[in-house]
Structure formats: structure tokens, C-alpha cells
Amino acid sequence: MYIENEIFKKSKINYPKLLKYGFKKENNCYIISKNILNNSFKIEVMVVDDKVKGKIYDLAFNEEYTNYRLENQTGEFINKIKEEFINFLTDIKNNCTTTNYFIMPQTNRVTALIIQKYHDYPAFLWESNPGIGVFKNSLTNKWYGIIMPINKNKLTNESKEIEILNVKLPKDKIKELLSKKGYYKAYHMNKENWLTIILDETINDDTIMELIAESHVYSQPKTKKSKSIVK
Numbered sequence: 001m002y003i004e005n006e007i008f009k010k011s012k013i014n015y016p017k018l019l020k021y022g023f024k025k026e027n028n029c030y031i032i033s034k035n036i037l038n039n040s041f042k043i044e045v046m047v048v049d050d051k052v053k054g055k056i057y058d059l060a061f062n063e064e065y066t067n068y069r070l071e072n073q074t075g076e077f078i079n080k081i082k083e084e085f086i087n088f089l090t091d092i093k094n095n096c097t098t099t100n101y102f103i104m105p106q107t108n109r110v111t112a113l114i115i116q117k118y119h120d121y122p123a124f125l126w127e128s129n130p131g132i133g134v135f136k137n138s139l140t141n142k143w144y145g146i147i148m149p150i151n152k153n154k155l156t157n158e159s160k161e162i163e164i165l166n167v168k169l170p171k172d173k174i175k176e177l178l179s180k181k182g183y184y185k186a187y188h189m190n191k192e193n194w195l196t197i198i199l200d201e202t203i204n205d206d207t208i209m210e211l212i213a214e215s216h217v218y219s220q221p222k223t224k225k226s227k228s229i230v231k
Contacts, residue, residue: 002053003054003069003082003085003086003089004052004053004054004089007052007086007089007090007093008052008089008093008097009103010099010100010101010102010103011093011097011098011099011100012050012097012098012099012100012108013047013050013052013096013097014096014097014098015030017095017096017097018030018032018047018096021092021095021096023047023096028048028049029046029047029048030046030047030048031044031045031046031047032044032045032092033045034088035059036081036084036088037080037081037084039059040058040059040060041056041057041058041059041065041081041084042056042057042059043055043056043084043085043088044056044057045088045089045092052089052092054085054088054089056068056081056085065081067081068081068082068085101122101133102122102131102133102147102149102163103131103149103161103163104162104163104199104200106199106200106201106205107147107163107165107199109205110165110199110205110208110209110212111133111147113205113209114135114145114209114212117209118135118137118138118216119138120135120136120137120138122134122135122147123135123136129148131148131149131163132146132147132148132149133146133147134146134147135147136219137216137219137220139220139221140219140220140221142218142219143168143219144167144168144212144215144216144218144219145165145166145167145212145215145216146165146166146189147163147164147165147166147199148163148164148166148187148188149161149162149163150162150163150164150187152198154187155184155187155196155198162198162199162200163198163199164184164187164196164197164198164199165196165197165199165208165212166186166187166188166189166194166195166196166197167194167195167197167211167212167214167215168193168194168195168215168218169193169194169195169211169214169215170214171192171193173195173214174192174193174194174195177195178195181202182197182198182200182202182203183195183196183197183203184196184197184198195211197211
């Protein structure tokens, strides 16, 4: 994975902050540069369509320097170049972006809708799996939604990184939805009571929120039935 992708993978670009930071806008591209190592190298960072891409130039030869990207290239000098690059990108991230909870656009939209409706924020419970976010009812601590990053080949024959949502639903509703596109038997949860949804725009946000509302019912406090008094 590119260094830039790793650093900015859960970040949303704030374009006014880019300009305040020192980026210059040229058509649809935002550009900033910085000289390093006693002005012998230059880092150039470009932001186009929410994507961040950086390059390093050797000013002595006026050509792009790429050794820091090669895994088999090591040494104090290359490590210093890479460190300068990472530090510059990280500073841009810290000053010019807002942090998303997840990676995929639909995942972050649904997360924002859950926060708005239920005031529950995703809880990241496992250091070994930092991408897994659990939505818990604040009154009962019961789960009603789990977002997980997985490879799609866990569900289909296609191999690519995706994010899924698990929700708890009635058994007959699960059976009905499994015959439709975008719904799968629950991954890593009880398949009788939970359903998996791929968050890749196959199912619209409104439908997903309706299913989350059904799942949320299971997390509500149980009401006590009033006992009849026999005289």
C-alpha cells in the first residue's frame, strides 16, 4: 500500500484548511512543496479528487527520487528521506483533515446517521482488530450493529477489501432478505439471528437505517409486565 493511502485512509480532506496550511490551487489540484535535507531534496504533495499523492525530487539532478518506496532499499539516508516524507504527510493530515471512523464512504454516512439518531458512537474494542466498530445501546450496553473490514472472498468469490454491517433481525426477515442482492449470512455472528450487509452502495442508506432500527429494538430495555392482583 502507498504511504499516502495508509496515512490518509480514514481522513476526509478539508479544502479551506488546505489553503490555510499553504496549499496553492491550480485548476482542480491543490499543491504544496517543502525543501528538506539542506535544500537538496524537495517534497511535493498534491490533492486531487480527495486523493493525496506525494513525490520527492532530487534537486541536484532535477529528477524524481523513488528509492524510499522500494521495500528492498534500506539504509540511514533512505530512512531519513522516508521519515521526512511521512512527517510532512502526517502534519498535513493533522492540520487539514477530519478523521472518519471507517474507510468506505457509505460506512461513514451510515455511522453519521446512527450517531444522529441514537447518539451512540462506534466502540473499537480490540487492539488487534482496530477496524471493527460496535454500536451498543447506551441504556443496556447491548449490541445492535457491528461494522467490520473483511475481504469480500469471505462471502463471495470476489477478492477485495470491503466493510460490512451485521444487524440482528427476526429469523423470517433474515430468510427473506437472503434471497436479495447485497445480503449475506452473518459473518462471525450467529447466522440464525444476525444478517450481514455489504456497505458498497448496493443497498441504499435509508433501507439500511430501517434494518438498524429493527436491530435496535433488540437492544432496548425489557419492559416489565404488570402482574394482576388476585383478591
